Amino acid sequence: MRSNVALVLITQFLTAFADNALMFTIITMVKQSAQRGDWYIPALQASFLVAFVLLAPWVGFFADTRAKSKVMTYANIIKAMGAGLLFLHTEPLLAYAIVGLGAAMYGPAKYGILPELVGETELVKANGWIEGSTILAILGGTIGGAYLAESISVTFALICVTTLYGVSAFAAKWIVSQPAAEKTNAPLLPLFVQLTRRLLATPRARFATLGVSLFWAASVVLRVLLVSWAAEVLLITNTEKVAELTLFLAIGIAVGAFLVPRFIPLAYLRRARLAAYAMGLIVLLLAVVTDPWSARVALFLTGVAGGMFVVPINAALQEIGHKSIGAGGAVAVQSFFENLSMLIASGVYAIATAAGAKAIPTVATLGIVILIATTLVSWHLPPDTGKLEDSVPPE
Numbered sequence: 001m002r003s004n005v006a007l008v009l010i011t012q013f014l015t016a017f018a019d020n021a022l023m024f025t026i027i028t029m030v031k032q033s034a035q036r037g038d039w040y041i042p043a044l045q046a047s048f049l050v051a052f053v054l055l056a057p058w059v060g061f062f063a064d065t066r067a068k069s070k071v072m073t074y075a076n077i078i079k080a081m082g083a084g085l086l087f088l089h090t091e092p093l094l095a096y097a098i099v100g101l102g103a104a105m106y107g108p109a110k111y112g113i114l115p116e117l118v119g120e121t122e123l124v125k126a127n128g129w130i131e132g133s134t135i136l137a138i139l140g141g142t143i144g145g146a147y148l149a150e151s152i153s154v155t156f157a158l159i160c161v162t163t164l165y166g167v168s169a170f171a172a173k174w175i176v177s178q179p180a181a182e183k184t185n186a187p188l189l190p191l192f193v194q195l196t197r198r199l200l201a202t203p204r205a206r207f208a209t210l211g212v213s214l215f216w217a218a219s220v221v222l223r224v225l226l227v228s229w230a231a232e233v234l235l236i237t238n239t240e241k242v243a244e245l246t247l248f249l250a251i252g253i254a255v256g257a258f259l260v261p262r263f264i265p266l267a268y269l270r271r272a273r274l275a276a277y278a279m280g281l282i283v284l285l286l287a288v289v290t291d292p293w294s295a296r297v298a299l300f301l302t303g304v305a306g307g308m309f310v311v312p313i314n315a316a317l318q319e320i321g322h323k324s325i326g327a328g329g330a331v332a333v334q335s336f337f338e339n340l341s342m343l344i345a346s347g348v349y350a351i352a353t354a355a356g357a358k359a360i361p362t363v364a365t366l367g368i369v370i371l372i373a374t375t376l377v378s379w380h381l382p383p384d385t386g387k388l389e390d391s392v393p394p395e
Contacts, residue, residue, distance in 0.1 A: 004117050005126060007175045009133045012110060014168035015076055016137035018161045021145030022083055022099065023048075025157040026092045027227070028149035028239045042224045042350035047093040048100035049220075049343040055104050056336030057192035063108035068116070069175035071109035076169035078102030083162045087155070107335050113175070115318055127315045128257045131307065135254035139247050146243035195325045196333050204269055205320050208313040209337050210377045211276065215310045217341035218370050221349050222249070222283065222302070225366070229359035234292055248296040252303020257311045259304075264312040272312050273378040279305035280370030287364035 026044060030036055063071050082098030110130070118126045148157035200206045226245055230236040236245070256275070264271045282302045289295045314334075321330020352362065 004175050005114075005129070007171055008110070008113060008117070009129060011072060011076070011168045011171040011175070012130060013133045013137045014164050014171065015079065015106065016134045017141040017144070018079065018083070018164035018168070019099070019103065020138050020141030021148070021157065021164070022096070022141075022161045024142055024145035024239060024243055025149040025154060025161065026086070026096060028146060028157075029086075029092065029154055031239060032154075038228055039350045039354040041227055042221075042346045042353060044093060044096055045220055045224050046343055046346035046350060047097040048103070049339045049346065050097055051101040051104040052107075052335055052339030053343055055101070056333070056339070057189045059104050059335070060108045060112075060192075060195075060330070060333065062105065063112050068109040068113040069172050072106055072113075072172035072175070073169045075102040075106035075109065076165045076172065078105065080162050080165035080169070083158060083165060086158055104335070104339075111314070111318055112321075112330075123315050123319055125261055127311050127318070128261055131257035131311050131314075132254045135250045135257065135307075138250045139254075142243040142246050142250070143240070146240040150238070150240050192333075196336075199321060199325055199330055199333050202320075204316065207273075207377055208269065208316045208320070209334055211272065211313045211374075212310055212317065212334060213338040213341040214276065214370065214373045214377060215279075215306060215313075216338045217345040218279070218283070218366060219306065220342045221345045221366055224346070224349065225359060225362060228353070229286070229363060230295075232359040233290060234295060236292075245292075245295065245299060248299040249303040252300040252305075253307035253310075254303075255300075256304040256307020256309075258307075260308045260311045264308060269312060269316050270378075272309050273374055275305045275309035276374040276377075277371060279309060280367050280374060282367075283370060284364060284367030287360050287367065 023044070027041060030040055030044070079099045079102035082095050082100075082102060085095040085098065086092065114126050114130070115123060145157055145161070148160060200209060223246060226249075227242055230242050230245055236242055264275075279302055282298055282305060285298045286295065286302075289298055317330055317334050321333075325333075349362070
């Protein structure tokens with residue numbers, strides 16, 4: 001099992017590295033062309049998310065009815081095809097949308113395979129390792145993609161990205177996962193609705209689902225917002241230097257993921273809301289930051305709070321789903337809500353940017369929205385009982 005978990009970590013690291021390198025490679029392409037406005041970057045992020053929302057009723061069942069290691073391999077091949085389209089000068093929005101299709105397939109398999117490989121007591125730790133490896137990949141991919149595209153060439157960066165997807169697909173082939181579940185002939189859309197209702201039958205499951213959606217919506221806006229915020233506040237326009245700023249956010253999430261098993265075990269999920277409140281307050285601080293080092297500290301602390309928020313609610317959803325509707329199905333429901341929230345957030349931000357919204361008021365608004373949304377999401381969360389079984393929906 002340890003070797004299988006190690007292979008999951010390797011393939012996740014490589015594919016996440018390539019995802020982030022590709023994004024900053026495309027951002028460099030956009031900046032070099034100077035033919036598109038500031039709205040194009042959040043629109044690019046939105047194009048990546050479309051498949052997550054449209055295919056949510058199907059990708060979870062696809063993952064649950066096939067060996068999840070094979071699904072991870074297929075998904076990386078599709079990502080490589082999307083990246084390869086950029087060599088043919090395909091519209092980046094379309095190429096990145098195809099990469100998003102591969103990512104939509106990959107997510108349920110990646111998270112759904114963990115409960116097959118480790119026990120309940122190790123699940124938070126395994127999630128911490130997954131999130132930590134993802135953050136390291138974000139660090140390397142963000143910096144590496146920006147550096148290769150700006151300092152060497154966009155073509156060389158694309159070659160590296162495509163190669164990483166291929167190696168990740170090869171590594172995933174060797175993961176030994178459980179046999180696929182029996183396929184169903186039932187219409188998948190009504191079944192998806194039914195499973196969504198069942199998964200969200202308990203307050204803790206609703207809190208985890210909506211909470212992870214809040215985290216990723218805020219994260220995706222903050223990530224693309226940093227491009228215009230750095231230019232407006234810190235006078236940084238170089239893509240590589242903007243990528244370095246996101247490094248501190250990612251390091252913070254990795255630290256939060258490392259700390260969380262000690263402070264927020266699965267049976268005490270209610271504690272996670274405190275980390276979300278802290279994240280909102282720290283984002284508000286960015287509205288008054290004026291120098292690079294203060295910005296780096298604020299981004300690091302935002303990441304720590306975010307990591308301590310998202311890791312336990314991810315683990316709770318996996319365990320609840322594994323014991324009720326199937327891990328892949330649960331991750332697909334989770335993916336639908338979080339990616340719908342990210343798609344809406346990216347779209348709203350793109351529209352606001354096109355209308356002339358400035359970075360500082362947008363950062364302040366984001367912090368306030370996080371605080372309000374955390375309060376609403378936590379409103380009916382019951383006290384912790386110390387028993388995870390209380391969270392599992394009835395048959």
